[in-house]
Amino acid sequence: MKNLHNGEFFGQTNETLRFDGLTITDTEYTHPYVDWHYHENAYFTFLLQGNMTEGNKKEIYDCPAGTLLYHHWEDAHYNIKPDLFTRGFHLEVTENWFKKFQLSKDSIEGSFNLKNPALKLLMYRIFRETKLNDLSFELSVHELLLNIFGELSNKVQPHDKKPGWVRRIDEILHENFTEKLNLTDLSTTLDVHPVHLSRDFQKHFHCSLGAYIRQLKVNKSLTLLNTYPSLAEVALECGFADQSHFIRSFKEHTGITPLQYKKLLIK
Numbered sequence: 001m002k003n004l005h006n007g008e009f010f011g012q013t014n015e016t017l018r019f020d021g022l023t024i025t026d027t028e029y030t031h032p033y034v035d036w037h038y039h040e041n042a043y044f045t046f047l048l049q050g051n052m053t054e055g056n057k058k059e060i061y062d063c064p065a066g067t068l069l070y071h072h073w074e075d076a077h078y079n080i081k082p083d084l085f086t087r088g089f090h091l092e093v094t095e096n097w098f099k100k101f102q103l104s105k106d107s108i109e110g111s112f113n114l115k116n117p118a119l120k121l122l123m124y125r126i127f128r129e130t131k132l133n134d135l136s137f138e139l140s141v142h143e144l145l146l147n148i149f150g151e152l153s154n155k156v157q158p159h160d161k162k163p164g165w166v167r168r169i170d171e172i173l174h175e176n177f178t179e180k181l182n183l184t185d186l187s188t189t190l191d192v193h194p195v196h197l198s199r200d201f202q203k204h205f206h207c208s209l210g211a212y213i214r215q216l217k218v219n220k221s222l223t224l225l226n227t228y229p230s231l232a233e234v235a236l237e238c239g240f241a242d243q244s245h246f247i248r249s250f251k252e253h254t255g256i257t258p259l260q261y262k263k264l265l266i267k
Contacts (some may be wrong), residue, residue, distance in 0.1 A: 001076060002037040009090060010034045010079070017130060018076035019138050021097030022145070026128055026201035029086040034079040042105060043092040044148075045069040046123045048265065049226060050086025054079050056069070068114040068123055070152070075111050089127050091145070101146060106153050108215030117176065118207065121253050122148050124222060128256060131264045137217045165190040165197075166204045177216040183209070218253045220247065225262050234258070 006025045007016055015026040023041075029052065047067040054061045054069065056077040071077065073095075098105040126144045129137045140156070168190055173181075187194040192208070201209050217238045228234045235246035250258050 003038045004037055006041055006092060006094065008039075009088075010037075011088075018051065018184055020142065021094045021100055022141065023090075023092040023094070023151065024126075024141075025090045025092070026130075027088050027090060029079070029088060031079075032081055032083070032244050034081075036076050036078045037134055038074045038076045039092070039252060040073060041072060041092045041094050042073045043071055043090055044123065045071070046089040046091070046120075046127065048087045048089050048127070050081070050084050052081045052086055057191075058110070059113070061113045062112075064223065065226075066120065066219055068120050070108070070109065070112045070114055072109050075109075077111060078170060089123075091126065093145070096263075101142075108149070114152075116151065117212065117219045119148055120219050122151070126210070128254065128261070128264060153249055158266055162204060163200075165192050169197075169201070170205075173213060173216060174199055178220075178237070179211050181213065182257055199261075214249050215253060217246075221250060222254075222261065231258055 003008075007013075007018070007025060009025055009027045010031050011027045011029040013023075013025045013027045016023040026048075029050070045068070047063050047065050047069075049065050051065070052063045054063055054077055056075065061067070061069070093105075095105055122144050126141050129140045129144070169186065172186070172189065183194050183198065187197050190197065198209070201212075205212050207215070217240060220238045221234050221240075224234045224237060228237065231246065232243045235243045238246065240246040240249065247257060250256075250261075254261065256264075
């Protein structure tokens with residue numbers, strides 16, 4: 001089984017950044033099939049464009065644009081790519097980085113398809129920082145990455161430690177966030193009192209129900225901006241009331257406008 005070293009990925013890497021124990025690559029995937037392999041360091045894969053399938057020892061993931069994966073160091077997996085342009089953003093974390101920030105590299109083990117929209121938005125912001133490349137971008141990347149690991153330490157825990165409705169509402173919101181949802185219907189579906197749901201949603205998701213839904217909408221829009229011809233169409237597809245609402249929400253969560261983000265993708 002092939003062991004990939006620091007900064008090594010299958011495909012055509014168009015940009016590599018290395019600093020303070022991190023290696024960041026922007027890679028076009030060119031192989032239709034990549035056999036079982038592993039990487040010497042822990043890393044994130046953030047799919048910017050295209051689609052692929054990834055399998056590990058436990059699961060197989062369909063990975064459209066917007067997918068965020070975490071791979072523990074030396075965790076074996078394989079990839080299948082359809083015949084379309086597919087581009088991945090990788091953030092590789094060396095053992096020295098974990099030591100520098102007093103984190104255990106084994107605190108989070110295995111491979112995960114990270115569906116939490118807050119984590120995806122943090123990774124989008126890291127991608128943005130690497131493209132802006134100003135004097136403070138390295139500091140910003142470290143800060144955002146530490147926020148991601150802070151969220152992961154809270155999120156990656158056995159399901160039996162959470163009430164059953166937490167997993168169920170997450171599934172419902174991911175499947176229906178473009179529709180008009182109301183607290184009464186959600187409470188009835190989950191068989192949870194509205195007061196209990198409102199109070200404990202914040203506890204488990206670290207934001208309000210409305211904020212979580214907006215995060216899902218913005219995440220969806222980020223995957224469509226490169227393919228849909230107009231912002232109005234993106235707004236409609238993602239469930240925003242109108243284009244103005246979409247632009248305001250997008251800038252609130254990413255720090256830039258949709259058009260500015262589109263320009264980052266072609267750099």
